[in-house]
Every structure is written in structure tokens, then in C-alpha cells.
Amino acid sequence: MRRGETLGEFEQMVLLAVVLLGHDAYGTTIRREIEERTGRSIAIGALYTALDRLERKGYVASTLSDPTPQRGGRAKRIFRVRPSGAAALTRSREALARMWAGVRPDLLKGR
Amino acid sequence: MVRPPRVPLWLMRLSLARAEREPVIGDLVEEFGTRALTGRRSATVWAWQQALRSFVPNLERRASHRQAGRRLAMTKGTGPMDGLITDARFALRLLRRQPLMTLIAWLSLTAGLGLNILLFTLANAILLRPLPLVDPDRLLVMLSQRPTGLNHNFSYRDYVALRDSATTVEALVAYSRSEASLTGTERTEPVRGEAVSGNFFGALGVPLRTGRGLTPADDVAGAPPAVVVSERFWRSHFGSARLAGQTLTLNGSAFSIVGIASSAFQGMQLGMDASFWVPLAHMKQLTGSDWLGRATVSWLTLIVRPRAQATPSAVQQELNARLGALFTDRGRQSEAVVLQPGARGDSDLPARLQSPLLLLMLAGWLVLLVACLNVANLQLVRTEARRLEFAVRSALGAARGQIVRLLLLDALVLASAAGMAGVVIAAAMKDRAVALMAIFGRPVSVATPIDLRVVGAALLFSLAAAIIVALLSTLRLTFRQPAAMLGDGRTSTTRGRTPRRGLVAAQFALAMALVTGAALLVRTLENLRSTDLGFDASRIAVIEVAPATTSVDPAAARTYFDEALRRVSALPGVERAAVAHVMPLDFGGSRMSVDVQGYSPQPDEDMELNFVLVTPGYFDTMGIPVLQGREFDGRDVGQTPRRVIVNEAMARRFWPGGAAVGRFVRWLDSGPYDIEVVGVAANVHYRMVREEPRPSFYVPFAQAPVRGGVIHARLAPNWTGRLDELRRAVAAAGPAMAIARTSTLGEQAERNIADERMVGAIGVTLASVALLLAAIGLYATMAFIVGRRTREIGVRLALGATAPEVSRMVVRESLGLVGSGIGAGLFLALWAGRALESQLYGVGAADPLSLLGAALVLATAALLASWVPARRASHVDPVVALREP
Numbered sequence: 001m002r003r004g005e006t007l008g009e010f011e012q013m014v015l016l017a018v019v020l021l022g023h024d025a026y027g028t029t030i031r032r033e034i035e036e037r038t039g040r041s042i043a044i045g046a047l048y049t050a051l052d053r054l055e056r057k058g059y060v061a062s063t064l065s066d067p068t069p070q071r072g073g074r075a076k077r078i079f080r081v082r083p084s085g086a087a088a089l090t091r092s093r094e095a096l097a098r099m100w101a102g103v104r105p106d107l108l109k110g111r
Numbered sequence: 112m113v114r115p116p117r118v119p120l121w122l123m124r125l126s127l128a129r130a131e132r133e134p135v136i137g138d139l140v141e142e143f144g145t146r147a148l149t150g151r152r153s154a155t156v157w158a159w160q161q162a163l164r165s166f167v168p169n170l171e172r173r174a175s176h177r178q179a180g181r182r183l184a185m186t187k188g189t190g191p192m193d194g195l196i197t198d199a200r201f202a203l204r205l206l207r208r209q210p211l212m213t214l215i216a217w218l219s220l221t222a223g224l225g226l227n228i229l230l231f232t233l234a235n236a237i238l239l240r241p242l243p244l245v246d247p248d249r250l251l252v253m254l255s256q257r258p259t260g261l262n263h264n265f266s267y268r269d270y271v272a273l274r275d276s277a278t279t280v281e282a283l284v285a286y287s288r289s290e291a292s293l294t295g296t297e298r299t300e301p302v303r304g305e306a307v308s309g310n311f312f313g314a315l316g317v318p319l320r321t322g323r324g325l326t327p328a329d330d331v332a333g334a335p336p337a338v339v340v341s342e343r344f345w346r347s348h349f350g351s352a353r354l355a356g357q358t359l360t361l362n363g364s365a366f367s368i369v370g371i372a373s374s375a376f377q378g379m380q381l382g383m384d385a386s387f388w389v390p391l392a393h394m395k396q397l398t399g400s401d402w403l404g405r406a407t408v409s410w411l412t413l414i415v416r417p418r419a420q421a422t423p424s425a426v427q428q429e430l431n432a433r434l435g436a437l438f439t440d441r442g443r444q445s446e447a448v449v450l451q452p453g454a455r456g457d458s459d460l461p462a463r464l465q466s467p468l469l470l471l472m473l474a475g476w477l478v479l480l481v482a483c484l485n486v487a488n489l490q491l492v493r494t495e496a497r498r499l500e501f502a503v504r505s506a507l508g509a510a511r512g513q514i515v516r517l518l519l520l521d522a523l524v525l526a527s528a529a530g531m532a533g534v535v536i537a538a539a540m541k542d543r544a545v546a547l548m549a550i551f552g553r554p555v556s557v558a559t560p561i562d563l564r565v566v567g568a569a570l571l572f573s574l575a576a577a578i579i580v581a582l583l584s585t586l587r588l589t590f591r592q593p594a595a596m597l598g599d600g601r602t603s604t605t606r607g608r609t610p611r612r613g614l615v616a617a618q619f620a621l622a623m624a625l626v627t628g629a630a631l632l633v634r635t636l637e638n639l640r641s642t643d644l645g646f647d648a649s650r651i652a653v654i655e656v657a658p659a660t661t662s663v664d665p666a667a668a669r670t671y672f673d674e675a676l677r678r679v680s681a682l683p684g685v686e687r688a689a690v691a692h693v694m695p696l697d698f699g700g701s702r703m704s705v706d707v708q709g710y711s712p713q714p715d716e717d718m719e720l721n722f723v724l725v726t727p728g729y730f731d732t733m734g735i736p737v738l739q740g741r742e743f744d745g746r747d748v749g750q751t752p753r754r755v756i757v758n759e760a761m762a763r764r765f766w767p768g769g770a771a772v773g774r775f776v777r778w779l780d781s782g783p784y785d786i787e788v789v790g791v792a793a794n795v796h797y798r799m800v801r802e803e804p805r806p807s808f809y810v811p812f813a814q815a816p817v818r819g820g821v822i823h824a825r826l827a828p829n830w831t832g833r834l835d836e837l838r839r840a841v842a843a844a845g846p847a848m849a850i851a852r853t854s855t856l857g858e859q860a861e862r863n864i865a866d867e868r869m870v871g872a873i874g875v876t877l878a879s880v881a882l883l884l885a886a887i888g889l890y891a892t893m894a895f896i897v898g899r900r901t902r903e904i905g906v907r908l909a910l911g912a913t914a915p916e917v918s919r920m921v922v923r924e925s926l927g928l929v930g931s932g933i934g935a936g937l938f939l940a941l942w943a944g945r946a947l948e949s950q951l952y953g954v955g956a957a958d959p960l961s962l963l964g965a966a967l968v969l970a971t972a973a974l975l976a977s978w979v980p981a982r983r984a985s986h987v988d989p990v991v992a993l994r995e996p
Contacts, residue, residue, distance in 0.1 A: 026138070028141050031138070041160075045165025046168045048172060049171065052175075072114070075134060
């Protein structure tokens with residue numbers, strides 16, 4: 001993967017949710033975190049597509065947990081952020097911050 | 112833990128790669144469990160949303176997992192399925208890229224598939240689905256062959272003798288339809304149920320909601336009266352009460368409710384909604400007469416459950432021998448036993464609706480074919496646009512099969528989306544369609560689930576549609592060489608029009624057949640409605656009453672009817688009133704053997720004729736002319752002298768010379784000929800609108816032991832909407848009888864032709880959809896042709912052609928196209944008329960008026976569809992058109 005690549009908005013949200021959740025980041029909790037914080041309803045399929053992409057870029061890593069009874073004895077796929085993911089987040093945030101610098105509220109009114 | 116609904120789970124699993132299934136499905140299950148705690152319904156909605164919204168992303172992810180670097184959709188694969196997902200993803204993308212085209216194609220297929228799935232749902236419920244019994248496919252209905260047709264009923268004595276002696280039979284079950292007046296609630300109401308043998312519940316395996324079924328111990332004289340009620344009846348009459356200690360008062364006798372049948376079971380007669388089941392032993396309490404002891408009264412339907420080892424022919428042989436022995440003992444002519452499949456009980460609904468439903472399904476397939484042609488037509492426009500892509504692929508080494516596969520995938524994606532929507536449409540429309548049906552003039556009650564069979568049919572229809580669409584849209588593609596395809600970019604003006612034109616013509620040919628068929632059905636309905644029934648249907652009200660308790664004897668009934676007639680006649684809007692024991696156009700009626708003095712019947716001649724018991728004034732009330740002699744009057748209110756009025760058909764059959772009045776008949780085979788014919792009445796359509804009047808006769812009401820009847824009232828023209836007042840007058844005549852039905856004979860006639868109305872309504876719907884689809888197809892084609900010929904039109908205009916001339920040219924072209932379709936459709940329409948022949952009434956299969964009408968309708972639709980393209984053509988600006996490359 002190319003160095004310095006920026007993240008899409010949804011990718012950022014997913015990555016941030018993984019960071020926030022720490023050791024408990026898997027499909028259901030990530031989805032719930034994003035839904036609760038943004039009010040957006042997320043399809044499981046779309047979420048895994050994003051996670052998949054993040055994993056291929058090397059931003060997150062995943063492992064299968066032990067089976068849990070609430071899930072009918074199915075395992076969870078636990079995600080955690082890798083250093084390059086954290087770096088990408090920071091990079092995106094800084095890039096955005098630089099862009100936001102100097103944007104006054106009245107400029108946002110549009111025409 | 113609450114499990115999510117099966118279908119979303121399955122959809123999710125289907126779309127996921129194997130490695131992903133465990134964690135992702137786990138997520139779905141977990142969150143569903145949490146959500147279900149607060150609301151089961153919203154959790155279900157959520158699961159469906161998730162499954163549907165995740166479907167495409169899952170497939171895309173799965174594809175990208177496999178593809179690993181292969182970006183171009185076309186692959187030189189190693190296995191037959193290789194690259195399939197990639198192609199599917201590609202197909203989806205393309206469909207999404209042309210939303211309008213995709214929407215029209217999807218709507219066309221959805222209409223076609225939805226109608227077919229709906230028709231199949233109906234056919235499944237009526238022709239295929241077995242009753243919810245244990246091993247229903249092993250059940251047989253026992254009938255016997257009579258010279259006049261199949262006999263469905265046996266006497267109780269015959270039943271008991273067969274039940275106790277047959278060795279090849281595990282169980283012989285008997286039942287009979289039964290109607291009773293329910294009292295003890297706010298008002299007396301008629302309820303329908305079945306009287307059944309003690310082994311009915313056990314041997315058939317009737318599913319119960321709660322309590323117990325009836326047992327042989329309930330079916331003995333002197334046993335405490337027990338009844339099982341239907342779930343629907345329980346809910347409407349007892350709500351959430353506890354079962355223990357509840358009773359039901361039927362015809363004045365109390366039965367204790369011992370069980371509730373599951374809602375899946377509505378009785379042995381498909382379409383009839385049974386509310387209760389009582390043991391045969393208690394028929395006396397219910398009807399007041401002892402039917403069990405009478406060997407000559409046949410009233411029971413018999414269901415056979417053969418032993419596991421017994422073959423049907425062995426069972427048939429044994430029952431044949433035993434029934435033969437019983438009949439010879441009684442000195443009756445023996446009748447051969449006929450066994451028919453009993454998985455759907457013994458109802459005439461399947462037999463009656465089988466050919467109409469099959470015909471409608473056939474018409475449905477034609478509509479689907481029109482839809483497929485439509486989609487293929489649109490696909491051709493798209494493949495035209497993709498020609499370059501195909502050429503490139505082909506040049507890069509894609510096999511022809513792979514391109515076809517791509518088109519097939521395209522069609523499959525479209526058809527499966529349309530199939531799913533079709534199931535939804537069928538589910539939404541099915542109750543409305545069932546409401547069109549009737550059995551014996553009453554609404555049909557039949558469960559029409561979207562079960563596995565329907566889903567299977569939906570899949571099959573969708574697959575077939577996809578294949579047809581794919582084949583039609585590759586028609587011209589696969590015959591081309593890549594070089595030619597690459598070379599011929601956009602210069603052509605005429606090429607590529609032939610297959611498309613063929614498709615449109617074919618659409619109109621099919622639509623011609625369907626519209627003609629619909630016209631024939633509408634004409635049939637019109638003819639039925641304008642049939643002269645022989646009486647003044649719209650102005651006659653009928654009120655059917657039945658004894659409220661078994662203590663009402665014929666004498667009490669006569670007193671009651673005198674009083675009811677007095678009260679009804681006193682109403683200002685009633686011109687005349689009379690009583691008969693049955694009402695016209697009610698399918699049934701009574702039959703009796705007649706022995707005519709001086710007439711010797713042929714050995715096989717059917718001497719059983721329909722008859723009606725009527726009070727004086729009946730013919731005047733009904734408006735039936737008495738052609739010879741007189742009508743019944745004050746001289747005919749006693750038991751004797753015995754008299755009869757015959758109809759014209761009967762007079763012509765037995766006294767062809769003319770003078771029927773003054774002749775004599777008798778009912779029995781012995782005794783004097785002492786029943787005098789006093790009049791000849793004009794023929795009426797008594798049983799069915801569709802049926803030619805049969806020989807039949809009328810007997811004074813007072814001369815037969817009748818306990819119920821139908822009050823007929825001839826209303827003043829402004830009173831036809833005031834049946835309630837009539838009803839109140841009858842109700843005030845006393846508590847002996849309960850009102851079972853109130854209607855006018857006009858309504859009765861409409862119910863009598865319910866089959867034709869249903870077939871007509873569905874037929875017209877099918878034809879309209881086909882017509883609409885054909886018009887859309889024509890529009891799209893003409894728009895395309897005009898678009899391709901902009902340059903040519905520009906040249907014409909520049910050289911002096913006027914705008915109206917150009918418009919006319921386009922319209923002429925489209926009419927030419929449609930004309931060839933209609934011409935070819937003529938043959939299809941003649942064939943369709945022949946197929947419909949059994950459903951028609953008063954109109955020939957090759958009715959010129961219907962054919963002409965259909966052609967006109969089609970031509971009008973074609974004019975409308977080509978109007979917009981024609982206008983567009985006439986507005987072409989020559990300067991702009993000529994400047995285009």
C-alpha cells in the first residue's frame with residue numbers, strides 16, 4: 001500500500017470506533033458505536049467491506065475469539081488497530097485540520 | 112436465545128464467503144437477540160434490512176477476495192464457475208448505471224412474474240395443497256358409479272357395515288356437512304360445521320389447537336354431547352376464555368366444547384369454512400330427525416385410510432365386493448366403488464376451478480413471455496451500447512460462451528429481483544383474488560400460503576424468464592464476428608432493427624391473443640348478465656330461514672310462514688310474497704323420481720327431476736307466466752288433493768302433444784296415479800344462470816313435511832335497497848325460525864356466475880398488462896429508431912419534407928410493425944378462443960366482434976405509443992441533425 005494514503009470518511013469512522021472500543025471491537029460493537037455516535041444506520045455488509053479494506057491496507061488486524069453463547073456458539077472476529085492505522089488516522093485528521101484552518105462560519109453559508 | 116427469521120439469515124449466509132460466515136452471522140444473531148428483547152417486530156424488520164442491504168456489498172467483497180488483482184471482468188478461467196462472482200458484480204454495476212432502463216425492465220418482469228406467482232399461489236391452494244392431516248396423500252374418497260354419474264354419499268347403515276367389516280382398510284371415516292342455528296349469544300345466527308364419525312379426528316390426524324378431538328366414545332347414543340370448534344370460531348365467540356366448561360347451543364341442544372381445531376384445518380370441504388364438528392350420534396339433536404336409522408337416505412361422505420400394505424386396487428376390490436353384498440341384501444342395483452385421491456377432501460371447488468385456473472395460468476405465461484420480449488428489447492438497446500465492449504472482450508479471447516454467460520447473469524440478476532418483488536405482489540393480492548371466488552354462492556375460505564411450493568415456482572418462473580431474456584438478447588450478438596462488430600461503429604441506419612422489430616411484432620401478436628381472450632370473457636359475462644332468467648331477479652328479495660330449535664315441526668313451520676307472509680305482505684313496498692323451500696340460483700335444489708302415467712321410460716333414463724315446494728302466489732310473485740291451466744291458490748293449502756305444476760320443458764318431454772293439464776303422475780313406483788297436473792309454467796333458469804332450463808315441477812308447500820324455507824317478496828322499484836325492513840318484519844314473525852340469509856335474486860344471480868366473474872376479472876387484468884407491456888416495447892423501439900435516424904430525418908426535412916409528413920412516416924412505420932404483429936396474432940387469437948371455448952357462453956370461439964375489437968384496441972395503443980416519438984421526429988432541426996457526426 002502506498003504510504004501517506006488518506007482515509008475515506010466511513011473508513012475513518014470505522015477505524016476510530018475500533019480505537020475507541022479497545023479490546024472489545026468486533027462487528028456488532030463497532031456498528032453500534034458508529035450508529036450511536038453518528039445516527040447513521042450501517043449495513044453489516046458495508047461495515048465488513050470497509051474493515052476488509054482496512055485490513056488489506058494493514059491498518060487493522062483481526063483474530064477470531066472463542067465461541068460465545070449469545071451468538072449461538074459462534075466466534076467473534078476481534079479487530080485491533082495497528083500502528084500504521086493509528087498513523088493514517090492522525091494523518092487524515094491533520095490533513096483535515098489544515099484544510100479547516102481559516103474557514104470562518106460565514107464562509108460556510110454558501111450562496 | 113431468540114433466533115432471527117430464517118430467510119434473512121439464509122440470504123446473509125448465501126452472500127458471504129465461507130470464511131466470513133461465522134463472525135458475520137454471529138454479529139447478526141447477537142444483535143437480533145438484543146433487539147428482540149425490546150421488540151420482536153422491529154428486530155425482524157432490522158434483520159431483513161441488514162440482509163438486503165448487505166447482500167450486494169457481501170458479494171462484492173467476496174468477489175474481490177477471489178479476484179486478487181484481476182481487475183477486468185472478463186477472465187480466462189480455470190474452472191467453469193471461475194469469475195462468476197466478478198461477472199455478477201459487473202452485471203450489477205451495469206444495471207445500476209442505467210437506472211431508467213433497468214427500472215422499466217424490472218417493472219415489466221415484476222408485472223409478469225407477479226401475476227404468474229399470484230396465479231400459482233391460487234392454483235397451489237386449490238389444486239395442489241393437501242389438507243393439514245397426517246399422511247394426507249394416502250387418503251382416498253369413496254364414491255360409487257351410478258348411471259347418472261358419480262355418487263358421493265352413503266347411508267349411515269352402509270357406512271357402519273363397511274367400517275366394521277373391511278380388512279384392507281385401517282380406518283373408514285364418515286362426515287357430512289351440517290348447518291345449525293347458534294343460540295345463547297346476543298342473536299341467533301346460522302353456523303356451518305360438519306357431523307363426523309368418532310374416528311374422524313384420530314384416523315385423519317386433525318391438528319388441534321388445544322383440548323381433545325372427538326373420539327369413538329363420543330359417537331355413541333347416550334354419550335354426553337361433545338363438540339370441537341374451529342380456532343376462528345373460538346376467537347370470534349369466546350375470545351381468550353378458558354376452554355373448560357364452555358358450551359355451545361346448536362338448534363336448542365347444548366354441546367360441551369372439548370377441543371379447538373388448529374386454524375390450519377377448516378374442515379374436509381376445501382373452500383367451506385367449518386366452525387364446529389359434532390359426532391354423528393348427535394345428529395338427531397341437531398336435525399330433529401333420525402338419519403342414522405334410515406338405510407335409504409344417503410348423506411355421508413366416506414374417507415378411506417388404507418392399511419399400509421394394502422394396494423389401492425385391493426382396497427377397491429374389497430369395498431366393491433362388500434358394497435355389492437350390502438346392496439343385493441337390500442334388493443338394490445349394485446354400484447361399482449370408485450376411489451379418488453382424498454388428500455384435499457371431497458370438494459367440488461378443485462374440479463370446478465381446475466380448467467379455468469389452468470387456462471389463466473397459460474394466459475399468465477403468455478404475459479410473462481410478453482414481459483420477457485420487452486426486457487429483451489431493452490437489453491438489445493443496451494447490448495447495442497455494449498457492442499464495443501463485447502468486441503474488445505471477444506478480441507481479447509473471451510469465448511462466446513462467456514459473453515452469453517455475462518448476458519445471462521445480467522438477466523438473472525434482473526429476474527431474481529423481479530421474482531422477489533413478484534412474491535411480494537402475489538402476497539399482497541392473493542386475498543383480493545380469493546375474494547373473487549365463490550362456492551355455492553358463498554365466499555370461499557381457503558388458506559393461500561406462500562409455501563415452499565410457491566417459492567419453488569417463483570424461482571422456476573424467474574429462472575425461465577432470465578433464460579428467455581438472455582437467449583432473446585443474444586439473438587444477433589453471437590452470430591457476429593468481432594472484427595465486424597468493432598468495425599461497425601455508428602454509421603449504420605438500418606442494421607440492428609430486424610430482431611428488435613421482430614420482438615415488438617411478437618409482443619403485439621401475443622397481446623392480440625390475450626386481448627381477444629379477454630374480450631370473449633367479457634362478452635360471456637355480458638351474455639350471462641343479460642340472460643332472461645324467466646323471473647324478475649332484481650325486484651325479488653329472498654329471506655332464508657331455518658328452525659332455531661329441533662322442536663319446530665312441519666305444522667309449526669307452516670304456522671310460522673303464514674304469520675311471516677302476513678307481516679311481509681303488510682309492508683307498503685311489498686307487492687306480493689310467497690314461500691318456497693329453496694331459492695333459485697343456489698346451485699342445489701331437490702330432486703325426486705317421477706312416474707308419469709302412460710309414459711314408459713328407457714332402461715337408463717333419468718327420471719329424477721328437480722322440484723320446488725311453493726305456496727300459492729309463488730308464480731305471481733316471481734313473475735313466472737303460467738302458460739296453461741292455473742297457478743296454486745286457496746284450493747292447494749291442504750294435504751289433499753295432491754296437485755303439481757310442471758314447467759314447459761317437463762311438459763314437452765312427457766306430453767309432447769300439448770295437453771299436460773289434467774294428466775296424472777305419482778312419486779312412488781306403486782299406488783294410484785293420483786297427482787294431477789293443474790298448470791304448465793314457463794321455463795326458468797332455476798339452478799344456474801349458465802344452464803339451460805331442465806324439466807322440473809312445483810308441488811304445493813303444504814303437501815310436504817318441510818321445516819324451513821325461503822320467503823320471496825316482490826318489491827316496489829324504490830324498495831330494493833330496503834332489505835333491512837323486510838328482515839325486521841320476518842324476525843318479528845316469531846322465534847321459531849332464525850334468519851340464515853337475506854339478499855335479492857339479482858345478487859344471487861351475480862354470485863351464481865362468480866366463476867365467470869373471477870375468470871373475466873383476472874383475464875382482463877392479464878390482457879391489460881400484456882397490452883401495456885407491448886405498448887412500452889413499441890414506444891422504446893420507435894424512440895430508438897427515431898434517435899438512430901435523426902440524420903436521415905434531418906435530410907428529409909432539409910429537402911422539403913414537412914413536419915406532419917415526417918410524423919406520418921413514423922406512425923406509418925410503427926403501424927406497419929404492429930399490423931404484422933396483429934396479423935400473426937390473429938392465428939394465436941383463434942387458438943386462444945378455442946382453448947377458452949369451455950368457458951364461453953353465448954359467444955363463439957372465433958367471434959368476429961371480439962377479434963375486431965381486440966385489433967382496434969391494439970391499434971389505438973400503438974398510435975398512442977408512437978405519438979411521442981413521431982412528434983420528436985417532426986421537431987428535428989435539420990441544421991443540428993446534419994451537423995451531427
